[in-house]
Amino acid sequence: MNELWASPFFGISVSILAFWFGVKLQSRLRSVLCNPLLTAILLIVGLLSILKIPYESYNQGGAIINMFLAPATACLAVSIYSKIQILKENWLPIAVGCTAGSVTSMGSVYLLCRLFQLDEAMTASLIPKSITTPIAVEVSSSHGGIVPVTVIAVIFTGILGSILAPFLIRFFRVTDSVAAGLSIGACSHAVGTSRAIQLGETEGAMSGLAIGICGIITVLISILFL
């Protein structure tokens, strides 16, 4: 029976089906809460549990999808390059903001993990949770983190950031759209950016830039200090 599921075609097609459903659900309900990635993960975890399909069988196809993560990360360079003009014009606020954001995010996660007495592996999984998933996964695994926990924490943070963004902008009285966009990108990566785009063109572009820059800064900090 298990051989049925062990074909790579099973893992790939079930992933595509679940993701397609997640995208449909989001466009129907128009809510940030139904993130298509989250929907797809929950559906597949449910399916595997109910039918008692081993994760290893699903991962025959999963591993192939996983291989595309590195090329997708590399292509973030294209999105940075397309905003090179706006980067040159605002390089100082971008550099300062992204550095402050990355340091604060990593530092505050570390301190709170200590406070809640989480173990080393859990701490390493959470430290990169504010940056984009592909880079967060790399930082987490190279420091002994649990990759799936990182993925969940990153998605959760992104959804949270996109919900809180308008409220945070008002609460901290951020009037400048460059600052607003960068802050959203620094704390909630691509999911937050989708919200920043709705707030305005500058907000969207700045938030998009912050994704790549904060990712690079976080990698550098993790190499130097962890």
Place this chain on the structure above:
Amino acid sequence: MKIIKQIGIIFGICWLGTVAEQLLPFAFPASVTAMLLLLVCLLTGILKTEHIQEKSDFLLANMAFFFIPAGVNVINYLDILKQSWLPLAAICTITTVITFAATAFSIRLTMRLLHKTGGTKNE
């Protein structure tokens, strides 16, 4: 052939990233090296956006999809999540707000200093 060529360029750069990961004395993620390499190629004009446009649009637009297997792997860690979902949620929430505030305030300070120096180009 066009798409095959684009896949070749991007996968080739990713492979160079893994080569660099082996050679470097510290753990620099291969995919981030590949990203920096690609950025350098674009900035220096070795590559033009047209050379990789379709493939990179495809990868960027479907980025979330490629994370499904990594996320589904959580099935092997449900015990840990059940045990510590509350601190996890609390940490994510608190640090997201703090990170937003730190970024916003540091930028506000930078801009204020920039205006004070009145256009002079020093930091």
